Amino acid sequence: MAEVKVGLQDVVVATSSICSIDGQRGILTYRGYDIHDLAEHATFEEVVYLLWYGRLPRQHELDELIQQLAENRPILPEIIDLLKRLPPPQHPMETLRTAVSALSLYDAEAEDMSEEANRRKALRLTGQMGTLVAAFGRIREGKEPVPPDPKLGHAANFLYMLKGERPDPEDAHWFDVALILHADHSYNASTFCARVTASTLSDMHSCITSAIGALKGPLHGGANEQVMRMLLEIQTPENVAPYIHNLLAQKKKVMGFGHRVYHTEDPRATVLRRMSEALGKRTGQTKWFEMSKQIEDLMIREKKINANVDFYSASSYYVLGIPVDLYPLVFAVSRISGWTAHVLEQYANNKLIRPLAEYVGPTNQKYVPISQR
Helix, strand or coil: CCCCCHHHCCCCCCCCCCEEEECCCCEEEECCEEHHHHHHHCCHHHHHHHHHHCCCCCHHHHHHHHHHHHHHCCCCHHHHHHHHHCCCCCCHHHHHHHHHHHHHHHCCCCCCCCHHHHHHHHHHHHHHHHHHHHHHHHHCCCCCCCCCCCCCCHHHHHHHHHHCCCCCHHHHHHHHHHHHHCCCCCCCHHHHHHHHHHHCCCCHHHHHHHHHHHHCCCCCCCHHHHHHHHHHHHCCHHHHHHHHHHHHHCCCCCCCECCCCCCCCCHHHHHHHHHHHHHHHHHCCCHHHHHHHHHHHHHHHHHCCCECHHHHHHHHHHHCCCCHHHHHHHHHHHHHHHHHHHHHHHHHCCCCCCCCCCCCCCCCCCCCCHHHC
């Protein structure tokens, strides 16, 4: 009998030149660039180019990409009308999944599988994802969507479209950093779903819809939402220790801790911790960081478990004014860059992904006529 790796843990299923993770040392790189280096010096648009083309852009290439994203950021009135007509979802991810799938109906190149067309679809989807999320966020509050401003970058535009006012430059900078940190993470669940769908030579929109379906799960994109709900329930620093001890006594999971790949600190959490503290100080909302730091210290001291990317992103997004149930959708606003990069890589050297399963059911069964059962 073959050894079964539950959840494909530690199974290498393919090669990729997009993203590398060293879980023992806590190192994450995009195309060989350390995530800390990119978070400190790059912009999200530079990272998008890096993921798609394998190198950082020259100035004229970056300018062209920024212009192309600006041109492709608006969404059609028909999509806005769809967002208004859809029934209230149990969770906003349902609406995003439906809207992304619907985009293909209005894309003249939806079924064109040439590399050039697929790169253009990647560009459109990356430009449109933030617009979709922001439009939905406003529509459900009874407000009209705010059209994107071609003069604003990707991060600033999202905050502007969501809130209806131009963001503070520091807020826009930190959100840009958050987009960089979430842009890709190798063969995570949603990316793997996108690549499996791409391996059937299905279209780009179907691949991204598959990815969103996986991202919706609370063990993937929904974790930072649960972290913030926990913080809101705790409310004050004084309540942290008894609340967390109660969870641990009941053997319940403390969301935002532990990772399938990292055996030390998640390098993205290192940056997000600084972000949470800086944003809290700038806005006078320091308690969310203080509570988070208390929880982290307690979990490391008593359980030897480190915070992951979801933990400090929760308080950071809250201080930025992003509604809690939109957190998984914000993940998609960034990860669309990585998803599309992986789909393009899968198309370029494709083989149908079709693993085997070890059968453990009954054997030698004989059919019995229904009258005799």
